[in-house]
Amino acid sequence: MITEMDEILELCDRVIVLTLDVNTCRQRREARTDYVPPDTPGYFEHVAFPAYLRHLNRALIRSRTDARFTFIDVSEPRYSDRNESIIDYRTQILNDHIKITDTRLDLETIMKLAADSSCGAISTFCGVTRDNHDGRGVASLSYDAHDLMAYKKLRKICARIREQHPDIRKIVIFHRVGEVKVGESSVIICTSSPHRKSAIHATEMCIDLLKEEVPIFKYEEYTDGEEKGKWKSNEEDKKEKNVAEQLNL
Template identity: 40%
Template sequence: MVAITTEPIDMNAAYQHVSTGAAGAITFFFGTVRDNTQNRPVERLEYEAYDRMAVAKMQEIADEACQRWDIRNYAIIHRKGNLTIGDMAVLIAVATPHRADAFDACRYIIDTLKQQVPIWKKEIFEDGQVWVDAHP
């Protein structure tokens, strides 16, 4: 499962999707909206995406991870639009037979997503806003 959504991310549905009797480990990563950046209060975030390209790139990342680790199921879901403090912006779930692969694959997917997927984040502050360079 790979998706871009404007709706709140349903972690229970993601768990149901990745859960399998072949997996001894399921790892989740939840990226959430925090209330500050560099000691500056954040009011909210705005995410924009080039949906078709973003989904295609997320699928490439998932395919690469499946070649590197023994992944039985996965979910990669990123939200776009206006998000408030505490909202889930991204969910990565990976099911593997053993925990080391689950941890490694999950980390690889989120780190690579942040570097390569055309999703842009704007931080909104009380006194202004800034687009965050997610692809340094």
């Protein structure tokens, strides 16, 4: 794939990777008649799709340090309409900026992605590692993600936000993976709109849905040295916090 050709990538300002689930990929391949020679039985399962997954995995790994990569899942039936697909691609590429990265998050850079000349409001949320949890000192947090599934979920979250808040112009979601030390940002979300209320509500909706639905996992490293932390999904972490709030802990 082109994403593995360094001499070609050097010429690219953006790299858009369209992803497919196995069933959609099979259907589209079987609909084509221009393969020479034509696929033999078992070729898709044992050669074509495994090769696609290898290339995709390399692109996902590279994207954690390369800001040019954008992933868009095109498995849904609506993408069979070419005209509708082009309009949707344009919105996602230009207006929804989503990134899972192992580099430090820069608020100024992210806010620039949310800026739009028609907007008078940019609402921003920064999730920062604090130095305590349930009365214990925290040395650092570490995050990991199922990148492909996370990108799919985050794209759907952007679509839901736009359905509920149609005047939102830009949505930017950056989540860091790897170690995030105390005081550093693990997630930054920005939304922009002509007026403040939509942007504020959209940003709140976005972080709530991210916590509930996106497969990102957190590990807490404590300072007391008595016990290691454990990997928890966003959903598990939110449930624990809800229980603590109900018990007034």
